[in-house]
Structures are given as structure tokens and as C-alpha cells.
Amino acid sequence: MISSNKIRSYNFFLKAERTTPQVSIDDQLDEMYFKGRCSPEMAIYFFQPIEEAIDRYFEQGKKRLKAHFSLEYINTSSTKCIINLMRKLDKRVRKGQQIEIFWYYEEEDEDMMETGEDLSDLLMAIDINILEYVEGDEIDPRKSLSA
Numbered sequence: 001m002i003s004s005n006k007i008r009s010y011n012f013f014l015k016a017e018r019t020t021p022q023v024s025i026d027d028q029l030d031e032m033y034f035k036g037r038c039s040p041e042m043a044i045y046f047f048q049p050i051e052e053a054i055d056r057y058f059e060q061g062k063k064r065l066k067a068h069f070s071l072e073y074i075n076t077s078s079t080k081c082i083i084n085l086m087r088k089l090d091k092r093v094r095k096g097q098q099i100e101i102f103w104y105y106e107e108e109d110e111d112m113m114e115t116g117e118d119l120s121d122l123l124m125a126i127d128i129n130i131l132e133y134v135e136g137d138e139i140d141p142r143k144s145l146s147a
Helices: 043-059 076-094 110-122
Strands: 010-014 022-026 031-038 064-074 098-106 128-133
Touching: 010 043, 022 043, 043 064, 043 076, 064 076, 064 110, 076 098, 076 110, 098 110, 110 128
Parallel strands: 031 064, 064 098, 098 128
Antiparallel strands: 010 022, 022 031
16 A cells, blocks of 8 residues: 555555554555554654544545454553544444444453453444454454455
8 A cells, every 4th residue: 555645546554663553544445454552652643644544535435434453552642542533433423424443352362352342332323343363363354354
């Protein structure tokens, strides 16, 4: 994926760093991915361009999105930003857009499982699909989820 603005297409990509996850939005697949550690010092500044990218994605007329979160660790300020992001997605669903959220956690990582459950409890219109995976397995949502 290449970060670009096209007239009919929008893709967004942030490379994973030591304290930030890889984030991508692919408008061909109508999917967004967060993968890695999420503990930036100034989380609000990390999440701002992501929220703007999501807005641009929907501004181009998109009606559906599958959001995949596979995070190894998330700090408190990032959790607050993800709550804000998910609440914005929840509002979009209440306005008629189709959004699914998938929260992946590593086998026996109860903290990340509970984080997904807590996030799900905060949303009114979206149920978060909470899925366990085994360490070393590559998560390919297209293999395990319906289109």
C-alpha cells in the first residue's frame, strides 16, 4: 500500500515504529488494520492523522469498513484515543454506515481480551468481534471472516 490521495481511491499507511503500530486503510478491501505496540508518548498526536484519514475515507462515499485491531500492548492514553475513534465509528453506524470491528488478542493474554470486552461495552451500535490467536500465527482476516 502506498499513502496517496486519488480521486476515486484512498489508501493510508503508517509504518510500525518501536512505540506505534502499523496502521493502514485500504479502500479496495474496505478494511483498516492496527497491528503492533501502541504506546506513543503523545497518543493524541499519533491518532489525529488516523482519524482524519478515516474521515477522508468516508467522505469519498464509502459506506462500509472492517476495522481490525491486533495490538500486543496498549497504554492508557492510547486506550482513550481508541475509545474516541471507536465512538466516532459507532456514530457512523447509527447514521447508516456498515462498520465491523475485530479485536484480536494473543492466546492467554487476558488483559488484551478484557480491553476488547471493555471497548465493546462502550459502543451502542457496534459489537466488537473478539478473537483469540496463537503466538506465531499470522492473522489473515480474509481466511477466518466472512466477506
